[in-house]
Amino acid sequence: MQRKAYVPGVAVLLAALLAGCTGGSGGEDTQDDAKPGDSGTTAPAAQPGRYRTLPEACAAVDHGSLDSLLPGIKQIADEEQRGTAYEGTPSPTFDTDRRVGCRWKVESAAATDHLFVDFERVVSYENAVSDDSKASDLYTGKETAADLPEPTSSTSSTTSTSSAGSGSPDPDADSSASPSDSPSDAASASSSTSSSTSPSADATPTSLQPRTLDGLGDEAYLNDTLSSAGSTAQQRTVTVVFRTSNVIVTIEYDEQPAVTGEVPDSKEMQDRARDLAAKLADTLNG
Numbered sequence: 001m002q003r004k005a006y007v008p009g010v011a012v013l014l015a016a017l018l019a020g021c022t023g024g025s026g027g028e029d030t031q032d033d034a035k036p037g038d039s040g041t042t043a044p045a046a047q048p049g050r051y052r053t054l055p056e057a058c059a060a061v062d063h064g065s066l067d068s069l070l071p072g073i074k075q076i077a078d079e080e081q082r083g084t085a086y087e088g089t090p091s092p093t094f095d096t097d098r099r100v101g102c103r104w105k106v107e108s109a110a111a112t113d114h115l116f117v118d119f120e121r122v123v124s125y126e127n128a129v130s131d132d133s134k135a136s137d138l139y140t141g142k143e144t145a146a147d148l149p150e151p152t153s154s155t156s157s158t159t160s161t162s163s164a165g166s167g168s169p170d171p172d173a174d175s176s177a178s179p180s181d182s183p184s185d186a187a188s189a190s191s192s193t194s195s196s197t198s199p200s201a202d203a204t205p206t207s208l209q210p211r212t213l214d215g216l217g218d219e220a221y222l223n224d225t226l227s228s229a230g231s232t233a234q235q236r237t238v239t240v241v242f243r244t245s246n247v248i249v250t251i252e253y254d255e256q257p258a259v260t261g262e263v264p265d266s267k268e269m270q271d272r273a274r275d276l277a278a279k280l281a282d283t284l285n286g
Contacts, residue, residue, distance in 0.1 A: 046124065049131030051284070054119045058088040058100035060283055061117060061276065069115050069253060069272050072108025078268050093233025097121065111264070117280070118250040122190040126252045131246035132218075139219060142250075146223045146239070148210045163165055208266050213274070217242035217249075222274070224266055233257060235263035240277045244284050 050089055067074055076082040091101030101118040111241055122135035213220040220242030237254040253273045255264040 045127045046130035046133070049122065049135065051121055051245060051247045052089045053097050054100050054121050054247070055283060057100040057117055057119055058090055060101070060119075060280060061088070061104075061115075062279070065276050065279060066104065066115075069276065070104055070106040070113045072106040072110070072113065076106075077129045091118070098123070109257050109258060111255050113255050114253070116250075116252040117276075118248075118252075122246045122248065135153065135243055135246040135248055136219070139241070139248055142241055143212075143219075143221050143247070146210065146241075148212070148221060148223065151211060168188060184202075208270060213240070213242070216240075216274075216277055217244040218241050220277070222270065224265065224270060226266075233260065235264050236266065238266075238269045238270060240273045243276060244281060247284060248281055249277070249284075253279075 029220040066086060070085075073082065073085050076085055085104065085106055088104045091103065093099050093101070099118070099120045101116065106113045107195050120138075122131055122138055124131050124134035126134075182277040208221045208224065210225075211221065213222055220240065223237075223239040223241075225237050225239075227237070233256050235254055235256040237252060239253075242249055251273055253269060253276075255269060258263060
């Protein structure tokens, strides 16, 4: 009979233990073990850039382009020296998969020409930022630093002039003309008007001003500067920068004439630099 008195107490103790075990296995412990800020999902990584390697910079420019950009190179009599001039000088680099460059410099009786080509492969180390986006940001910084002038248009002035020339004649024009007007007076007035409206001979045509370029890579611009390289000679530098996916290509082409007073031709130098840029873009896309 005494053992029966203890049975209800044992049953109560067992029930309490079972209830405690059941409560400890609830969802509250799972929430406590979860890491702060862990939503259970991971943002997808941005797409890598198209290019994983870079071309060999000195070999990327063919002999035909060098003949055009550096006219004095064909005038080098010594065959070995001419071959060395074609090879160029590689730029120092710690990683040829990230950045490579090459320089050429040729002196002749007419001028000293210098060419520099640089390839930079951009890699983003942020999962949320693609290589292309990072390269685009770097390109934008270069374009901003170039401080290109605002694009100008002669459309409005041309339209205004055309409208004035094609408009109907003023019926009172003949009657308001003074009888004393002579042909010499008219010629003088015409000459005065012409001299006041004619552009300066030194003005750079709109088509040759520093500007962004279409049809070259994903985005591109051209800069053209003329600076004094001494007391008499002037040096012109044409720079073309373009981006294709995650690679940024920079071309710097400058010329300094040997003859005092001569100025390098802007159109000729721009055409040469743009032709080379187009070839390099094709090389990357090939």
